[in-house]
Amino acid sequence: MTNIVSNEKQTPPALSRPVVKPPTPDANRVASKSKIVAKDVDFYYGDFHALKKINIVVPEHQVTALIGPSGCGKSTFLRTLNRMNDLIDGTRLTGSITLDGQDIYDRTRDVVGLRKTVGMVFQKPNPFPMSIYDNICYGPRIHGIRNRKMLDETVERTLRGAALWEEVKDKLHKSAFALSGGQQQRLCIARVLAVEPDVILMDEPCSALDPNSTFRIEQLMEDLRGHYTIVIVTHNMQQAARVSQQTGFFLRGELREFDDTSTIFTNPSDEETEAYVSGRFG
Numbered sequence: 001m002t003n004i005v006s007n008e009k010q011t012p013p014a015l016s017r018p019v020v021k022p023p024t025p026d027a028n029r030v031a032s033k034s035k036i037v038a039k040d041v042d043f044y045y046g047d048f049h050a051l052k053k054i055n056i057v058v059p060e061h062q063v064t065a066l067i068g069p070s071g072c073g074k075s076t077f078l079r080t081l082n083r084m085n086d087l088i089d090g091t092r093l094t095g096s097i098t099l100d101g102q103d104i105y106d107r108t109r110d111v112v113g114l115r116k117t118v119g120m121v122f123q124k125p126n127p128f129p130m131s132i133y134d135n136i137c138y139g140p141r142i143h144g145i146r147n148r149k150m151l152d153e154t155v156e157r158t159l160r161g162a163a164l165w166e167e168v169k170d171k172l173h174k175s176a177f178a179l180s181g182g183q184q185q186r187l188c189i190a191r192v193l194a195v196e197p198d199v200i201l202m203d204e205p206c207s208a209l210d211p212n213s214t215f216r217i218e219q220l221m222e223d224l225r226g227h228y229t230i231v232i233v234t235h236n237m238q239q240a241a242r243v244s245q246q247t248g249f250f251l252r253g254e255l256r257e258f259d260d261t262s263t264i265f266t267n268p269s270d271e272e273t274e275a276y277v278s279g280r281f282g
């Protein structure tokens with residue numbers, strides 16, 4: 001795993017006006033296995049039709065960014081991927097979403113197991129009111145792991161994986177609330193890693209963080225994507241451009257365009273995508 005993100009990668013791509021032509025598939029994308037496939041997904045909050053015929057293929061071991069103006073359905077779609085919307089009364093989904101070819105909305109699907117495989121990091125860091133160590137061990141303990149040596153190993157491995165070990169190794173038994181916001185968010189990522197997910201969903205994970213902490217989280221995404229499939233909702237277009245290989249542009253509940261990130265930002269097919277990435281609305 002590399003900890004270096006080159007300067008070149010930190011520079012947002014030029015937002016040039018597009019010449020409309022069919023997008024060329026990226027070599028990476030073609031080579032990558034499909035991890036999540038959503039087909040004709042419609043989603044309703046009661047009578048409100050929040051997602052309309054969403055079709056998307058999320059490739060394995062890449063970062064997929066979801067962008068679009070406020071209220072367009074990005075977070076709703078993200079939450080369909082680990083059935084977090086099931087927790088909201090009166091919601092309904094039609095169409096299908098598969099993970100590794102298995103329907104995640106199948107009646108027989110173990111939803112707790114699904115949320116272990118598809119972990120989630122939220123907008124505001126939400127450590128539990130306990131020590132750093134116990135935050136990490138919370139999930140493994142629920143899944144029956146009691147062996148101290150195994151737990152110690154998990155704590156070190158995941159804190160290293162979340163680029164936090166060096167900063168906290170001498171205060172593992174101190175409260176997680178004593179950490180800075182950026183450290184708390186990396187702890188939350190380590191906590192997700194501790195239950196060994198395949199997919200990590202991130203809902204605006206940097207929106208409450210300062211630029212330096214944001215940079216650390218972006219570096220971390222680059223490090224993690226070799227091992228995990230990441231889907232991130234972000235309002236920050238430069239961030240989407242820096243961290244992702246694919247980008248989906250949502251508008252009024254529709255997925256207006258989904259393509260390689262470079263295509264979305266420099267040569268989108270859809271006029272409204274172009275207007276949005278050029279900062280003309282949203």
Ligand SMILES: Nc1ncnc2c1ncn2[C@@H]1O[C@H](COP(=O)(O)OP(=O)(O)OP(=O)(O)O)[C@@H](O)[C@H]1O
Nearest residue numbers: 045048050068069070071072073074075076077088
């Ligand atoms: N629990 C809910 N009950 C009813 N409607 C909801 C609920 N959550 C979201 N919505 C509505 O669904 C639509 C999509 O919301 P969603 O949060 O997915 O958008 P978003 O693109 O993530 O927005 P933002 O960028 O502001 O977070 C909005 O019109 C919102 O008001």
